[in-house]
Amino acid sequence: MRSRCTLHKTRLAAFQTFCEGRGWTAEPTKGDYEVLRMRHPDRRFPLIVHDRHDAPEHYTTWGESARMLGPFLRARTQESSHDR
Numbered sequence: 813m814r815s816r817c818t819l820h821k822t823r824l825a826a827f828q829t830f831c832e833g834r835g836w837t838a839e840p841t842k843g844d845y846e847v848l849r850m851r852h853p854d855r856r857f858p859l860i861v862h863d864r865h866d867a868p869e870h871y872t873t874w875g876e877s878a879r880m881l882g883p884f885l886r887a888r889t890q891e892s893s894h895d896r
Contacts, residue, residue: 815878818885819861819871824848830884831859847871 819827828838828848836850836859848861848871859876873881 815874815881816864816867816872817870818881819873819877820869821863821871823888824861824871826888827861827881827884830887831880834880836880848877852876 824847828850831850832838834852835854836852839849839851839858841847841849845862845864846860847863848859850859852859855876857876859880860874861877862872862874864872
């Protein structure tokens with residue numbers, strides 16, 4: 813499933829760090845629209861995040877990136893609730 817409004821552009825570096833902590837390795841991006849491409853040794857497909865140039869605030873996630881986004885957002889929510 814694809815999401816075009818979940819990963820805010822200011823959170824890309826934190827998302828990449830989160831994925832690296834779970835075994836993903838960054839690869840060079842391909843094309844003008846990719847902003848993040850990662851690969852995991854146990855996964856068949858790469859994790860890819862796209863930028864839609866007409867979307868000022870969010871990136872498009874799908875496939876592996878959409879699957880990793882849920883745990884990333886839950887972890888951020890748990891961190892912010894512990895800070896209170």
